Amino acid sequence: MVNGRGPRRLLDGVLAVTPLRLILWITVIAAICPALFTNANQLHHFMDDHQFYNWEAADRISILRYKQLPFWNPYYCGGMVSAAAPESTVFSPDYILRLFVGIANGRRLAVVLFMMLGMEGVYRLSRECNGSAAASIAGALTFATYDKLLKVWLGMGWVNFFGFELVPWVVLGLVKGRTSVAWRLIGGLALGWIALSAGTYTAPYTGIALVAVTVCVLLRYVSPWDKAALKGTVASLVTVAGLGVVLGVAKLVPMAILMRQYPRVFTPVEINDKFQLLGQYWGVYWLVLVLAFVGLLYRDVWARVFVAVATLFFLLAMGQFHDWAPAALMKKLPLVSGLRLPDRFTVMFHLFVVLAATRGLTHAEDTVSGVLTRLWAWMRRSRARAFEAAVLPLAFTAVGSAVIYRYARPELEEILEHSRLPASTYYTVAAPREVDQPFKQHRGNRRDAHVFPPMNRGSLYCFVGIPLPESARLRADLAQEEYPEDPSAATVVRKAWSPHEIRLEVDATREARVFVNQNYNPHWTVDVGRVENVDALLAVTVPAGKHTVTLRYRDWTSFFCMTVSMLTFAGVAGWLTRRGILRARVTVNRWIALGVLGEKMKEEQGVDSVSEREDGSS
Numbered sequence: 001m002v003n004g005r006g007p008r009r010l011l012d013g014v015l016a017v018t019p020l021r022l023i024l025w026i027t028v029i030a031a032i033c034p035a036l037f038t039n040a041n042q043l044h045h046f047m048d049d050h051q052f053y054n055w056e057a058a059d060r061i062s063i064l065r066y067k068q069l070p071f072w073n074p075y076y077c078g079g080m081v082s083a084a085a086p087e088s089t090v091f092s093p094d095y096i097l098r099l100f101v102g103i104a105n106g107r108r109l110a111v112v113l114f115m116m117l118g119m120e121g122v123y124r125l126s127r128e129c130n131g132s133a134a135a136s137i138a139g140a141l142t143f144a145t146y147d148k149l150l151k152v153w154l155g156m157g158w159v160n161f162f163g164f165e166l167v168p169w170v171v172l173g174l175v176k177g178r179t180s181v182a183w184r185l186i187g188g189l190a191l192g193w194i195a196l197s198a199g200t201y202t203a204p205y206t207g208i209a210l211v212a213v214t215v216c217v218l219l220r221y222v223s224p225w226d227k228a229a230l231k232g233t234v235a236s237l238v239t240v241a242g243l244g245v246v247l248g249v250a251k252l253v254p255m256a257i258l259m260r261q262y263p264r265v266f267t268p269v270e271i272n273d274k275f276q277l278l279g280q281y282w283g284v285y286w287l288v289l290v291l292a293f294v295g296l297l298y299r300d301v302w303a304r305v306f307v308a309v310a311t312l313f314f315l316l317a318m319g320q321f322h323d324w325a326p327a328a329l330m331k332k333l334p335l336v337s338g339l340r341l342p343d344r345f346t347v348m349f350h351l352f353v354v355l356a357a358t359r360g361l362t363h364a365e366d367t368v369s370g371v372l373t374r375l376w377a378w379m380r381r382s383r384a385r386a387f388e389a390a391v392l393p394l395a396f397t398a399v400g401s402a403v404i405y406r407y408a409r410p411e412l413e414e415i416l417e418h419s420r421l422p423a424s425t426y427y428t429v430a431a432p433r434e435v436d437q438p439f440k441q442h443r444g445n446r447r448d449a450h451v452f453p454p455m456n457r458g459s460l461y462c463f464v465g466i467p468l469p470e471s472a473r474l475r476a477d478l479a480q481e482e483y484p485e486d487p488s489a490a491t492v493v494r495k496a497w498s499p500h501e502i503r504l505e506v507d508a509t510r511e512a513r514v515f516v517n518q519n520y521n522p523h524w525t526v527d528v529g530r531v532e533n534v535d536a537l538l539a540v541t542v543p544a545g546k547h548t549v550t551l552r553y554r555d556w557t558s559f560f561c562m563t564v565s566m567l568t569f570a571g572v573a574g575w576l577t578r579r580g581i582l583r584a585r586v587t588v589n590r591w592i593a594l595g596v597l598g599e600k601m602k603e604e605q606g607v608d609s610v611s612e613r614e615d616g617s618s
Contacts, residue, residue, distance in 0.1 A: 049157025118165030192247025294360030
């Protein structure tokens, strides 16, 4: 722990057993989010979930059915980029769940996984700062079930926003990484995961938190003359941030290139009234704010750090209230200038207020226990004997925990109930049917976007976060999707089709142009003739004669970035695995040595007893 070893508490030893905590996390999630475990294969009722389903299903089809890398999605907007799109999660580790159990169930299991990681991350971070087990659990449950995460963002199907649940692991990696290389790598892995899971908001927010926590730690915790601590803190920040960027390069670089070509312009000035923001938060989480203030009253170092970072995010949530406001300055930066709705910063404000509240609750618990111990000693008017010295602190800690449980538990239950997701009101849309038929474009719509990939149909309806080009020549009434511009000049027959490769048989009496009923993209290549952009429609000009023409979508930039991310992950995972195996061997050898020592002691005791009996008999 960063502050040294804290006092003994009743639950600290019991809850150090990780499986017990995991059981608690999943039990709480099942209790307050029963909707995540009901109506298998059904979709969320909100249309954004259907749109995300389309994109993720398109990637799944490319990977499993056609064994292709998911760089192009022909099932939406008449054809659009896939992995490079800001909302794509295809390279995120949690996407593996979609591959195994399907998109609908995989998205819900991803929410469960993120919530469990969020609870465990807050618990470990609080314990690292000498928080009690009871306070750490309360903080874990309060953060992971934040009402904006569940009722607002999950209520709109935004699973990608649950990357916020990984932020505690990034901060934990930063804090523990001051003295541990392994924890720096763990923090970097968490940051990379955030970036890969469509972290258009979560990644920059986490970057701000990393810098803010580092500055606060340096100012409040590290002595200016302690060069080792200063070096460790800076090295931890650089390692976590650098590794996170390298791991997320499969997402970050292609997305940056795309957004540079098609920037998202968002000009309205957004201002949120501070009293309204605070009033909305106070209505549900007033006890969290009170306990955070209690932590400050105890002059707790980590409470000060967490409150300072929370204050920064509250100022960001207020928006562009001044030319020098943090949110106004952020709007001037590249890539993040298109981020809107600054009230989303409240999730980060909530995280750090909760962490500060765990410090206040810990001090309150220890104070109650200490007062009872001193009261008992005063009543005895003598020093406690060894038995009392060992038992009484635990007994009084139990009493203190019981008092806190009695009066704080109802508030915690009210917070959890406020975020509850009823089983009958979320996943109510039937799963789409799969139809094996040739690919063809359809007029489409946003509310039913999920039905098109399983039917091998493309939706010409287009609603995306950035202004991707869509050809006005796209049609939903064609007899065939690939056709000659001049029917008298050539005939076209489709021989094979997949999302990233189309093979045509073209018989041209002269040089002819063939249209493909999808949007043009410069990553399309052809082995015969040349690819052309005709009013944003994909076209191929072929020479005279009979040819087998193969169009392929090849995004080598995305492929290179994906390779870098995968190799980096493999290297980090291999290093951590090797280190874990070595530590396990050391632990096993230690237990074996203790066992051998115990046997030797028993043998020596046996020899001594025999010698005593022989001496007595003689």
